[in-house]
Amino acid sequence: MVYWELFLAFFIPNIIGYGGGPAIIPLIEAEVVGRYGWMNAQEFAETLALGNALPSPIATKMAGHVGFEVAGVGGATVAVLATVAPSLLLMLGALGLLYRHRHSPRVQRMSQWVRPVIALMMAALTLGFLFEGLHSSGAFHTGLIATAAAIALLRFKTHPAFVIVAALIYGGLFIT
Numbered sequence: 001m002v003y004w005e006l007f008l009a010f011f012i013p014n015i016i017g018y019g020g021g022p023a024i025i026p027l028i029e030a031e032v033v034g035r036y037g038w039m040n041a042q043e044f045a046e047t048l049a050l051g052n053a054l055p056s057p058i059a060t061k062m063a064g065h066v067g068f069e070v071a072g073v074g075g076a077t078v079a080v081l082a083t084v085a086p087s088l089l090l091m092l093g094a095l096g097l098l099y100r101h102r103h104s105p106r107v108q109r110m111s112q113w114v115r116p117v118i119a120l121m122m123a124a125l126t127l128g129f130l131f132e133g134l135h136s137s138g139a140f141h142t143g144l145i146a147t148a149a150a151i152a153l154l155r156f157k158t159h160p161a162f163v164i165v166a167a168l169i170y171g172g173l174f175i176t
Helices: 002-016 021-035 041-053 058-100 105-137 139-155 160-174
Strands: none
Touching: 002 021, 002 058, 021 041, 021 058, 041 058, 105 139, 139 160
16 A cells, blocks of 8 residues: 555646656655655655765655655655656657658647757767866877777777776776
């Protein structure tokens, strides 16, 4: 029963909340503190402070923490799934709709306009990573990692996960 309650406590705020994590925090507090009494207001405030101090979306961090406190690893899993389920369902619905109308001229035009925007966003992200690497690690290390990664990916067709792990190991060993 506790798993179902955890699911509802996080699914409902995420399905009816609009505006992202900060907008649904009061709804989650109403469930966690008010309805189910899993935490008091002070504990919830501490969970919120901890969640704000860490990177990634606040709602998933809070769901994981509250779920773990209430029902261990299973509770954390259920609470996080309930938090991401509304977005996942909407994405699957939109994907199904787009797939059903994939031969429509309107959908094809929309796809043609979206691709360049995504390419530009990815280029901007890559440049941001490059400048951050140059600033924090220096030109030598950044250039070495970029060159080695390009050779591994393009010439040897190495899986990107292995390239990332190798770069992390190099950074951990040689970049202070």
